Amino acid sequence: MTTGDARDRDAAPSSSGTTAMRLRIDDVVVQYAGSAARALDGVSLVATPGSMTAVVGPNGSGKSTIVRALLRLNPRIRGAIHIGDSSLESFTPRRFATTVAVVPQREESLMPMLVKDYVALGRHAHRSAFGALTAEDTHHIVDGLARTGMGHAVDRRTDQLSGGEWQRVRIARALAQHAPVLVLDEPTAFLDIAHEMAVFELLDTLAREGRTVLLVSHQLNLVARFASHIVLLHRGLVAAAGSAGEVMRGELLERVYDWPLVVTRDAAVGALSMLPLRGSAKRTR
Amino acid sequence: MFFVPRRAQHRRAQYRRVCGLACMCSVSAAACQTADRVDSAGSPSTRLVATTRGVPSAGLSPADTDDFGTPLPTDASFASRIVSLNPTATEVLFAIGANARLVGRSVWDEFPPEAVTIPDVGNGIRPNIEAVLQQRPSLVILYATAENRAAAEAFARAGVRTMALRVDRIEQFMTLTMRLGVAVGEVSRARDMVDSVQRTLDRVRAVTRTAKRRSVVWPLWQQPVLAVGGGSYLDELIDIAGGRNVFHELPVPSPPVSIEEIARRDPDMIVASRKTASELDAKRQWQAVRAVRDHRWVTHDPALTGRPSVVLGSAAVSLARLLHPELITALPPLPSTPAAKSATP
Amino acid sequence: MSTPARRAEIDARLLAALGVCGVVVMLAVAVAIGTVSVPIGEVWSALRGVGDATTVTIVRDLRVPRALLAALVGVGLSVSGGALQGTLRNPLAEPFLLGVSGGAAVGAVIATALGITSPLVVTVAAFVGAAFATALVSVIARVAGGGSDTRLLLMAGVVVGAFANAAILVALADAPPERLRGALWWMMGSAADATWGAVARLAVAIVVLATPLIWWARDIDVLAMGDDAAASLGVDTVRTSRRVFLVASWLAAATVAAAGLVGFVGLVVPNIARAVGARHHRSMLLVSALFGAALMIGADLLARTARAPADLPLGAVTALIGVPFFLLRMRRLAA
Numbered sequence: 001m002t003t004g005d006a007r008d009r010d011a012a013p014s015s016s017g018t019t020a021m022r023l024r025i026d027d028v029v030v031q032y033a034g035s036a037a038r039a040l041d042g043v044s045l046v047a048t049p050g051s052m053t054a055v056v057g058p059n060g061s062g063k064s065t066i067v068r069a070l071l072r073l074n075p076r077i078r079g080a081i082h083i084g085d086s087s088l089e090s091f092t093p094r095r096f097a098t099t100v101a102v103v104p105q106r107e108e109s110l111m112p113m114l115v116k117d118y119v120a121l122g123r124h125a126h127r128s129a130f131g132a133l134t135a136e137d138t139h140h141i142v143d144g145l146a147r148t149g150m151g152h153a154v155d156r157r158t159d160q161l162s163g164g165e166w167q168r169v170r171i172a173r174a175l176a177q178h179a180p181v182l183v184l185d186e187p188t189a190f191l192d193i194a195h196e197m198a199v200f201e202l203l204d205t206l207a208r209e210g211r212t213v214l215l216v217s218h219q220l221n222l223v224a225r226f227a228s229h230i231v232l233l234h235r236g237l238v239a240a241a242g243s244a245g246e247v248m249r250g251e252l253l254e255r256v257y258d259w260p261l262v263v264t265r266d267a268a269v270g271a272l273s274m275l276p277l278r279g280s281a282k283r284t285r
Numbered sequence: 286m287f288f289v290p291r292r293a294q295h296r297r298a299q300y301r302r303v304c305g306l307a308c309m310c311s312v313s314a315a316a317c318q319t320a321d322r323v324d325s326a327g328s329p330s331t332r333l334v335a336t337t338r339g340v341p342s343a344g345l346s347p348a349d350t351d352d353f354g355t356p357l358p359t360d361a362s363f364a365s366r367i368v369s370l371n372p373t374a375t376e377v378l379f380a381i382g383a384n385a386r387l388v389g390r391s392v393w394d395e396f397p398p399e400a401v402t403i404p405d406v407g408n409g410i411r412p413n414i415e416a417v418l419q420q421r422p423s424l425v426i427l428y429a430t431a432e433n434r435a436a437a438e439a440f441a442r443a444g445v446r447t448m449a450l451r452v453d454r455i456e457q458f459m460t461l462t463m464r465l466g467v468a469v470g471e472v473s474r475a476r477d478m479v480d481s482v483q484r485t486l487d488r489v490r491a492v493t494r495t496a497k498r499r500s501v502v503w504p505l506w507q508q509p510v511l512a513v514g515g516g517s518y519l520d521e522l523i524d525i526a527g528g529r530n531v532f533h534e535l536p537v538p539s540p541p542v543s544i545e546e547i548a549r550r551d552p553d554m555i556v557a558s559r560k561t562a563s564e565l566d567a568k569r570q571w572q573a574v575r576a577v578r579d580h581r582w583v584t585h586d587p588a589l590t591g592r593p594s595v596v597l598g599s600a601a602v603s604l605a606r607l608l609h610p611e612l613i614t615a616l617p618p619l620p621s622t623p624a625a626k627s628a629t630p
Numbered sequence: 631m632s633t634p635a636r637r638a639e640i641d642a643r644l645l646a647a648l649g650v651c652g653v654v655v656m657l658a659v660a661v662a663i664g665t666v667s668v669p670i671g672e673v674w675s676a677l678r679g680v681g682d683a684t685t686v687t688i689v690r691d692l693r694v695p696r697a698l699l700a701a702l703v704g705v706g707l708s709v710s711g712g713a714l715q716g717t718l719r720n721p722l723a724e725p726f727l728l729g730v731s732g733g734a735a736v737g738a739v740i741a742t743a744l745g746i747t748s749p750l751v752v753t754v755a756a757f758v759g760a761a762f763a764t765a766l767v768s769v770i771a772r773v774a775g776g777g778s779d780t781r782l783l784l785m786a787g788v789v790v791g792a793f794a795n796a797a798i799l800v801a802l803a804d805a806p807p808e809r810l811r812g813a814l815w816w817m818m819g820s821a822a823d824a825t826w827g828a829v830a831r832l833a834v835a836i837v838v839l840a841t842p843l844i845w846w847a848r849d850i851d852v853l854a855m856g857d858d859a860a861a862s863l864g865v866d867t868v869r870t871s872r873r874v875f876l877v878a879s880w881l882a883a884a885t886v887a888a889a890g891l892v893g894f895v896g897l898v899v900p901n902i903a904r905a906v907g908a909r910h911h912r913s914m915l916l917v918s919a920l921f922g923a924a925l926m927i928g929a930d931l932l933a934r935t936a937r938a939p940a941d942l943p944l945g946a947v948t949a950l951i952g953v954p955f956f957l958l959r960m961r962r963l964a965a
Binding site: 506507508509510540541542543544545546548549551568569570572573574575578 | 664665666683684687688691692811815816820822823825826934938939940941
């Protein structure tokens with residue numbers, strides 16, 4: 001269990017008012033029953049407060065498995081996960097929810113509810129069994145909805161939202177949790193350009209405010225622009241880790257994604273970007 | 286947020302299963318009711334015989350059939366080895382002296398006490414065919430209920446003669462006795478017994494004819510509440526003994542009723558065995574019936590009234606004595622049979 | 631993602647008030663109506679013990695306990711069904727379909743077939759049967775590959791329910807006709823022989839078992855979102871769903887022990903409560919309890935007056951309500 005001192009050690013001054021925490025994943029191995037291959041074969045990464053860390057890689061490389069391992073939803077054979085100074089096992093579900101906010105890749109809403117009620121569920125870990133919503137609860141709910149641009153939808157039902165709106169409401173719910181660590185699995189999956197950029201900019205702001213942001217995404221180019229630390233996964237192993245410059249390399253990405261591509265530096269935005277080529281380019285290269 | 290088609294299929298299957306179960310339950314319940322009603326109506330031939338009060342004459346033609354429509358034996362050629370799966374038949378066979386031919390009985394056949402010496406071959410309803418056949422019978426007497434039709438056919442296929450009989454009313458007892466008499470070659474003894482019972486019944490009826498009718502209810506079961514109805518020999522006994530069954534107009538032998546309905550019909554007296562009387566008396570719900578509150582119990586002896594059999598005469602006498610104590614001297618005495626000895630008011 | 635026309639969503643407090651009114655009105659009607667007509671004016675004096683002894687007994691010892699027992703059965707089944715639907719994330723879950731009622735029936739029928747007549751012992755036997763069925767369902771689901779996979783739980787429930795039916799038929803194979811009839815009558819549900827003792831027993835069981843479910847209502851809200859989301863919101867999914875499942879099953883078992891097998895109530899009532907606007911599980915469970923009570927009083931009234939003097943089985947009446955509900959839902963699914 002973390003003592004007050006240890007917490008301070010990991011804390012960094014922030015403008016969001018939360019105590020920042022470092023997320024450290026050490027040599028984690030995950031293998032599902034009945035499967036010959038390992039979903040994660042010894043993956044280590046560190047997500048530091050005040051920065052955005054991104055996990056990228058092809059389908060099946062183990063990106064979502066990391067998020068599920070964090071939620072203790074799959075069998076971990078080896079390795080350790082630490083949040084701040086405490087190991088993951090030492091967290092009660094309630095304490096975990098106030099420390100780490102997770103937006104999973106998929107979410108069913110079998111019991112349709114109002115958006116405001118859904119976002120209010122994010123405050124679940126902060127509330128007692130019978131208490132009404134406090135002013136602080138309401139503040140975080142409204143804040144979360146505002147930051148994701150869904151403030152106008154408070155009284156709509158969750159089964160009446162478009163894919164993109166539903167995505168943003170889910171992020172709002174995670175924001176309402178007001179946790180120092182934010183983990184998102186493909187948060188921009190159904191979003192158009194405007195909303196996708198808005199989400200990345202929001203995550204960037206949150207990171208600058210002192211939170212630890214861990215992001216799993218397909219969007220290599222946006223990740224290269226916004227994330228300060230990128231982890232490239234390939235078949236359950238870390239193929240490369242570091243800044244955009246270290247990871248965005250042509251032959252590396254081609255090998256990992258098994259597709260011809262080029263990496264250029266876009267003068268307009270000053271960031272590295274990856275361009276996939278036509279499949280016919282495979283033969284000529 | 287969206288139902289997957291797979292789940293919808295699964296739920297439809299659930300729905301079908303549950304509805305199927307519900308249908309089965311209601312159908313079987315309905316079937317039970319109808320089966321009761323059909324069986325208690327009696328077969329056409331019994332109704333024909335029953336129109337003449339008194340001793341059935343030798344007008345029993347060989348063409349007569351049993352309650353399943355099977356032709357009856359016209360002589361004792363099948364009577365060498367008899368398995369009786371019908372309690373009344375077992376008792377009658379003893380009473381007419383044919384018990385030497387009995388090689389098997391059903392587990393429910395307890396009268397007369399000597400019946401226990403006969404090997405028991407199991408259930409009387411849906412009998413174990415093999416256990417019965419093991420006794421190598423030449424004649425099997427069944428209880429005529431719809432559930433035994435399959436057994437009757439099974440015995441027929443095995444080459445064994447069957448007689449399916451049922452007694453809900455007194456006339457049916459007379460008929461059964463005569464038929465058994467013919468089947469075992471003891472016609473005169475059968476007629477003697479039938480005459481004796483009929484005489485006793487006639488005497489009791491004559492004595493109580495002028496007395497004031499006492500209205501009675503006769504609860505038979507508590508869960509659900511069942512009472513004696515117009516289709517039962519007990520209803521006839523009540524009538525003979527100078528009473529009036531408040532549920533006489535319901536045609537089945539044991540119709541389901543409610544305590545409220547009994548309270549509404551407000552019978553003068555309530556017939557129950559001593560054990561049942563104390564059970565009902567202890568229940569608050571039954572206090573709604575005035576006869577229970579006032580302790581107007583007619584504590585009958587189940588040994589006499591429990592079955593429509595050779596003790597019918599004594600049953601009528603004992604009931605009349607309880608319903609009309611003022612007529613005790615005019616009524617015939619209770620025969621001193623072992624069964625009657627336990628008849629204490 | 632089409633939606634039907636916006637339904638009116640009523641404030642939960644108003645719904646609760648409506649529910650209370652409904653229960654009170656139904657109680658009054660049920661006590662006044664019957665084979666013996668009791669004018670409303672006389673009902674009150676009969677309750678106080680004043681008046682004709684027959685009427686007083688009918689009101690105080692026949693109709694009131696019966697109506698109360700039916701109401702309590704409605705409460706128990708509705709709360710149980712609502713909790714199960716939330717925790718299994720399936721609006722068609724209910725104790726009947728999950729094999730719980732079947733298990734309780736096995737316990738009680740075995741006790742009855744053995745000749746036991748004490749109602750308390752039969753009650754306990756039903757409880758044990760239901761608990762056993764619940765445990766069996768959990769074990770089967772876990773062995774099949776996932777303790778909290780709701781579809782596995784439902785399928786295991788069907789299996790256990792079918793097995794329970796078979797066990798009942800085996801237990802009744804050798805029973806004499808009267809016992810058979812009694813057991814079958816019980817299996818189809820009835821409040822007819824309600825006593826104040828039975829009412830008290832069931833009331834205690836409901837208070838003891840429904841309270842934790844209402845306490846955990848907010849956790850059920852989160853569970854209903856799905857495993858991943860629930861795990862990230864501070865709910866121990868495995869432990870919580872197991873707890874809710876067990877307690878809800880026992881609550882249903884208590885109603886089965888008191889009044890036999892009554893199906894469809896636990897399925898229909900929570901869906902109605904949600905449809906009229908009780909969104910959170912806390913308000914939905916309470917509203918369901920009230921609606922369920924009113925519904926069951928009505929169903930019992932119908933059962934004893936529709937074919938007087940015979941008593942219809944309560945389970946048959948509730949099935950008549952449930953079938954059209956099913957059809958409506960199927961149409962909506964297919965649309």
